[in-house]
Structures are given as structure tokens and as C-alpha cells.
Amino acid sequence: MKADLHCHSSVSDGLLPPAEVSRRAADNGVELLALTDHDDVAGLAEARAAAEARGLRFIDGSEISVSWRDDASFHIVGLGIDPANGDLCEGLKSIRAGRDGRAHRIGAELEKAGIHGAYEGAARYAEKASIISRAHFARFLVERKISADVKSVFDHYLAKGKPGYVPHEWASVAEALDWIAGAGGVAVLAHPLRYRVSRDALRAFLGEFKDRGGQGIEVACGAHSFEEVKECARLARHFGLKASVASDFHGPGESYADLGKVPPLPDDLLPIWHDLI
Secondary structure (H helix, E strand, O other), X not given: OOEEOOEOOOOOOOOOOHHHHHHHHHHOOOOEEEEOOEOOOOOHHHHHHHHHHOXXXXXXXXXXXXEEOOOEEEEEEEEOOXXXXXXXXXXHHHHXXXXXXXXXXXXXXXXXXXXXXXHHHHHHHOOOOOOOOHXXXXXXXXXXXXXXXXXXXXXXXXXXXXXXXXXXXXXXXXXXXXXXXXXXXXXXXXXXXXXXXXXXXXXXXXXHHHHOOOOEEEEEEOOOXXXXXXXXXXXHHHHOOEEEEEOOEOOOOOOOOOOOOXXXXXXXXXXXXXXXX
């Protein structure tokens, strides 16, 4: 099974409309796709219709932002969710509302750093989206030639300790897992090695995640090197988690990997899609 269970459309911070994401996945040979926009489910119906028109199996998903302990944040992907579930929809709506306040604060911090009009510029890039994310700010800074590419913007302006970083309180881990379970889905930790936490903290989080009902971890991920894939496989084995495959595709020329262009899982790991299809 060639699966890709984590990607984004223009509903959140991707570049392509939901239907185009599905068509691109099909063109790349993907057989099982999940669209997982940040804190939203609005693009799922469009993506599903386009996927099914191309004979592509489709899973409803969303990537939920969570806060943990003092100031760490993680992303939990809900797969196989019911996008009409009331508690899930209300929970995601509350996160999106908080994102707007964060975007204003990011704009203010960048203004202090001498980058004027950043909020307005990011909002222009987010015109068709339900949120203004850091990726939209990054695209504006690239447009202004302040940085060469989106990754450089994150490294120099938007990461913790940088001029445009602002702390934010997301959903709790328990809330996100309850929403996913209540909507009939399974919870997967996204891109485990991209967080700015120690390996000890990551393992502590995974222990809590598993104890509270988390079921999977992204092992083969577009953001991970070959050695990091092996490390994530070891984490999956240690915590008894099922393995997911994820490009985390946001758009052509802006992502670590294109849709479906992720290494296969190690043979001994149980794929998360066994619970979904």
C-alpha cells in the first residue's frame, strides 16, 4: 500500500486547493490519502470527491495543535475522523479562533524587528484559508526578500527565541485525544523529531500520549532523514505504536517531500491504516 496520511491544502497553510491535492497524489501513485489540514476539516469533502473520481482511497483527517507541560507544543493527527462530529468541530473552531490572536501578535513582534506590514502580508497569502499560520508569514517574508526560502524564515524569525516567535496555549493533549476518539478516529503523533524538545522529553510525551489513548506515530516522514526514520521506528517498537507514513506536503517547492515520495515502513511495524480501511 502506497499511503500518504499527512498533507495540507489551501484550507489551512498549503498552496493547492483540496481537489488538486488529491489529483496530485493520484498522479504520484498514492493509493491511500488523508488530507490533514491544521485544525480544520473544511476541505475534506472536496478532497474526497476528487480522490474517489481518480480511484484513490481517502481518509478524513485533521492535524491538531496541542500544548504540553510548560511551553512545548506538538501536533497530533486525527485519522478516520467523522468531520461532522460536534465536539470535534467545536474544538477545532476554538483553536482557529486562538490562531487569529496569535497571528496579530506575530505581526506585532515582526513590526518591532523592523518588518512592517507582516500581518497584512500574511493575511493576503491566507486569503482562501481559515487560519493565518506561520507559513503565511514565511511566504510574505520570502516575497519581501528578507529570507531566501520558507525554511530560512522559520529558522531565523519564527522559531522559539527568534524575533517573530510568540508563545501560545493550544488545546491540551487530553482534549485533542478526546475529540479524535469521540469522532471515531485514531490519533497519531506527527513528525516526531521536528519538535524543539530533548529526546528525553519526547519519550516522556510519547508515554503520556500512549497512556491517554494515542495509537500511532509517523515513522516514514518527509521531514525525516534515513537515520531519523530508523529512530522513529525504534520509538514505535518501544511504545507499541502503529506506524504512519506522511509527506507533510504543503506545496510544490515548499515541502520536504512531494505527495507519496516517502520511504516505505520497516517490515516489522504494523501500519496505522490497518485500523482505517
